[in-house]
Amino acid sequence: MLRRPCLAPLEDEVRPRGSGAPAAGWAASAQQAEEALLKALRRGDEAAFLTLVERFHQPMIRMAQMYVSSAAAAEEVAQEAWLGVLEGLNRFEGRSSLKAWIFSILANCAKTRGVRDQRSVPFSALGPEDDEASVEPERFLDQGHPRWPGHWSEPPQAWGEQRLLTQETVVQIARLMEDLPPMQRAVMTMRDVEDLGAEETCRILAISEANQRVLLHRARSKVRKAMERYMRDSEAKP
Amino acid sequence: MSAALPGELTCRELVELVTDFLEGQLPLADRTRFELHICYCGGCRAYLQQMRALVAAAGKLTEESVPPKAKAELLQAFRHWKRREEA
Numbered sequence: 001m002l003r004r005p006c007l008a009p010l011e012d013e014v015r016p017r018g019s020g021a022p023a024a025g026w027a028a029s030a031q032q033a034e035e036a037l038l039k040a041l042r043r044g045d046e047a048a049f050l051t052l053v054e055r056f057h058q059p060m061i062r063m064a065q066m067y068v069s070s071a072a073a074a075e076e077v078a079q080e081a082w083l084g085v086l087e088g089l090n091r092f093e094g095r096s097s098l099k100a101w102i103f104s105i106l107a108n109c110a111k112t113r114g115v116r117d118q119r120s121v122p123f124s125a126l127g128p129e130d131d132e133a134s135v136e137p138e139r140f141l142d143q144g145h146p147r148w149p150g151h152w153s154e155p156p157q158a159w160g161e162q163r164l165l166t167q168e169t170v171v172q173i174a175r176l177m178e179d180l181p182p183m184q185r186a187v188m189t190m191r192d193v194e195d196l197g198a199e200e201t202c203r204i205l206a207i208s209e210a211n212q213r214v215l216l217h218r219a220r221s222k223v224r225k226a227m228e229r230y231m232r233d234s235e236a237k238p
Numbered sequence: 239m240s241a242a243l244p245g246e247l248t249c250r251e252l253v254e255l256v257t258d259f260l261e262g263q264l265p266l267a268d269r270t271r272f273e274l275h276i277c278y279c280g281g282c283r284a285y286l287q288q289m290r291a292l293v294a295a296a297g298k299l300t301e302e303s304v305p306p307k308a309k310a311e312l313l314q315a316f317r318h319w320k321r322r323e324e325a
Contacts, residue, residue: 044316044320049312049316059301075308079311082315083315086319087319135250140248149248150248150249151250151281152249155281155282156281157284159287159288161291165295173292173296173299192296193297193299216261221256221257
């Protein structure tokens with residue numbers, strides 16, 4: 001069942017292209033590819049549309065889950081967002097990336113739906129409950145150490161890049177991200193999985209730059225900590 | 239015998255600054271202290287490498303494919319949109 005569309009936000013609400021420093025490093029070729037895709041979509045090219053759906057539909061559902069209470073509602077929100085995308089397609093001027101624009105429509109739909117369903121939007125997830133250290137304190141020499149207070153007592157080992165990029169390890173990272181508090185997961189997903197810039201992420205999630213960075217730091221630190229354990233345990237296996 | 243100099247970052251402090259460093263958001267003086275520390279501390283170099291590797295690996299996450307039913311419904315919506323645009 002398809003729902004009515006959400007309205008597309010004004011593009012200016014998403015990051016204006018070419019504003020921000022390194023995050024705006026839009027390769028000319030990527031931009032050209034996006035323009036070609038847009039042109040095909042506006043022509044009504046179904047293959048182009050399906051490419052877009054394959055690329056974004058599941059991430060959109062997962063993002064919607066952070067705002068609404070059921071899996072079914074999240075799917076409906078994603079569908080509504082697609083209608084919003086179609087609705088706005090001819091007005092989209094490419095001042096933000098297509099990806100950032102799509103996610104901002106999704107976030108709008110999800111927030112509206114979350115409010116309607118009386119589900120509080122989890123912005124409080126940034127709360128003080130979560131000020132744990134990025135690394136267990138016992139990994140460091142204590143402050144009274146005569147020569148190296150606060151330095152590693154048990155230093156980390158570099159990870160083999162090859163091993164980290166195996167299917168199994170990547171799946172493990174996905175699993176660990178699932179366990180993060182909602183906003184931490186949202187930020188790490190936008191930044192590290194979807195490769196959106198800091199500014200875009202702030203706009204989509206309606207959070208400040210400083211919050212964004214704190215959330216990203218906590219998310220990455222937690223996942224790193226758990227990955228370290230995982231890597232060590234799986235190395236210990238015969 | 240060497241020891242940490244006063245005013246230098248400790249490893250324990252450094253791990254809390256890693257994201258600001260990677261984001262290019264450390265004030266200049268802190269960035270200098272960070273980089274100095276990294277020069278002599280193998281443990282923190284490994285830590286930074288782990289963080290970078292983690293970010294790279296997260297970028298490889300791929301999604302399961304879209305269920306055929308959802309895809310069919312969305313395609314339907316696209317065709318509907320196209321007809322309306324043409325009208």
